[in-house]
Amino acid sequence: MALPQIKQDATDARLAALDMPQGGWAQAAREDALARVKAMGLPNARDEYWKYTRPDTLVQPNAPKAALLETDEALIFGEVDRLKIVFVDGVFSAEESDDLSMAHVTIDRLADAPDIHWAKDVYGVLETRGQTPVQRPLATLNTAFATDGVLIHVTGKAPKPISLIYRHESEVSDAILHHVVKVDSGAEVTLLENGPAAARFNKCMEVEIADNGTFHHVRAQGRDHERRAATAIFTRLGEESVFKSFTLTANGVLTRNECVIELTGDNAVAHVAGACVGDGDFLHDDTVFITHDALNCESRQVFKKVLRNGATGVFQGKILVKEGAQKTDGYQISQSLLLDEDSQFLAKPELEIYADDVACSHGSTSGAIDEEGLFYLRSRGIDEGPATDLLTIAFLAEAVMEIEDETLQDEINSRVEAWLSRRRG
Amino acid sequence: MLEIKNLHVQLEEEDKQILKGVNLTVEAGKVHAIMGPNGSGKSTLSYVLSGKDGYEVTDGSATLDGEDILDMEPEERAAAGVFLAFQYPVEIPGVGNMTFLRTAVNSQRKARGEEEMSATEFLKVIRAKAKELKIDADMLKRPVNVGFSGGEKKRNEILQMAMLEPKMCILDETDSGLDVDAMKLVAEGVNALRDEGRGFLVITHYQRLLDHIKPDVVHIMADGRIIKTGGPELALEVENNGYADILAEAV
Secondary structure, eight states: OOOOHHHHHHHHHHHHTOOOOOSSTTHHHHHHHHHHHHHHOOOOTTSGGGSSSOOHHHHSSSOOOOOOOOOOOOOTTTTSOOEEEEEETTEEETTTSOOSOBTTEEEEEGGGOOSSOGGGGTTTHHHHHTTSSSOOHHHHHHHHHOOBOEEEEEOSBOSSOEEEEEEOOOTTOEEEEEEEEEEOTTOEEEEEEEEOOSSEEEEEEEEEEOTTOEEEEEEEEOOOTTOEEEEEEEEEEOTTOEEEEEEEEEOOSEEEEEEEEEEOSTTOEEEEEEEEEEESSOEEEEEEEEEEOSTTOEEEEEEEEEEETTOEEEEEEEEEEOTTOTTOEEEEEEEEEESSTTOEEEEEEEEEEOOSSOEEEEEEEEEOOOHHHHHHHHHTTOOHHHHHHHHHHHHHHHHHTTOSOHHHHHHHHHHHHHHHHHHTO | OEEEEEEEEEESSSOOEEEEEEEEEEOTTOEEEEEOOTTSSHHHHHHHHHTOTTEEEEEEEEEETTEEOTTSOHHHHHHHTEEEEOSSOOOEEEEEHHHHHHHHHHHHHHHTTOOOOOHHHHHHHHHHHHHHTTOOHHHHHSEETTTOOHHHHHHHHHHHHHHHOOSEEEEESTTTTOOHHHHHHHHHHHHHHOOTTOEEEEEESOSHHHHHSOOSEEEEEETTEEEEEEOHHHHHHHHHHOSHHHHHHHO
């Protein structure tokens, strides 16, 4: 079916501004993705899936300008012993990165991986699977045109976290990164991500987790005020495997984080959580799609947003329980704390269940600071500002507690505290 | 110490007068009890003194050691020495009891220009005081009042009082929801804090709390005023005859 003219034109214009990297093992996947994105067209405001978040600036041919944040604040995860991989405006920096060798892990760069590569079985494969029942053309565009990224193969317990650091140095950079992570049976790894990456960032990550594999992911999206990001995680879980992902977003004019999870092995566990703190011209969108397609799997979605000065939060979360996925345990909560009347939270929680022996719960709320709690704290001598901060951190706690590692929890909490203190100058 | 003169208070959102000229003086070292039927304005008085939103003072004054407290923010009153033990202590999920108490203690110290309590010192003090109130370590770690039983919540109020060492303690129906054993424990906690420099205002429906916390003065409050003041025997009179006689007398 032909695309509407306006969508066709926008898609053509965007594609014309890109060059597909040529050659190598990923070529076929890239060609296939290009054909798919041409057929789908890039999203526009008329698409139901983009009802609350305008995709125009993510689709337009060139990245809108984004000023660099000037701050002398130390970067997050500084205290964590980790293997650092640095990208500057979407380009791998060997100079700033650590040596990529580590026990039980092999890491290659997408841009220069050898001709025959294990990632061929994953690259674009999970992304393609994630296109039904809802299309995600920005991720497909990414598969076709990604210029860099890392391919991480985990064969045992990784001795320390792998940390992807995204630096933003050009006001007009337009970065497309694609990472692939393959966690073998019984293997375990923690992936950290932080930084604003670029003026506009399109990132896709595919994570294949084999039986008994464990993947932890903690990310802090850079707080440059004008940056834009569309990210997507596609993961497929084998039997008894574990996927846990947490994201903190502080600022950025536009962020859309999609997470597409497929539980295909029995007894698998997937948790995805997010805390965002937004101020003023800020839109943050968490879009999650979890498919239960095996027995006795557990999924949790915990999203908390603190919004002030007219910021907007969006949550679209769906749990699909397929026929036969009995004993599914699904939990979904999305909540916003609106610190003033100008801010808004738009939520669309969905459940679609075709099995009869499942427990799925979902809830979504928006509210102001609890006046009773605030008075209680103040009556004990805590000033209104710090009391509000305490209640705000408390509000985010359920999401932050999803991070298993306490050191990482502390790192995240200290960022939230820093954000809160900036309001008071 | 606490001096309330001709205090008139109405609800901010509706034109409804709750306190209609309360006069009351609590001296340092003394325990004053306020008794009265439902709706007489007892809890309103405690909220107005501690600075809760939603009330408008239309006349009169309240001072602590000569300082006008009605113009202060709730946290300033706390630093000045006012403490309200809530009838319904608020649950605050996500904030640890210890974090909360340490923040409170140090906020008040800071406001008074005193040195903050170190983490080690704080731990030492709180452990000792918690032990006296039979509050276990687990309760200290849990989020403020979340999942606490009625008795645990009230003991937690008294623990806060013990840690903050206020000058003027206002107890709003601290006996409500407590069984006899829990009430004794709470009363012991309060009695341990009785001190020459500290005043207490104990608001209660029933005489039984006053068996354990012996008051020096008892006031009967009705329809927004103190209608009768006497010694501990006044509480017994209420216990035996109810409020009807006293109310009839006042009219």
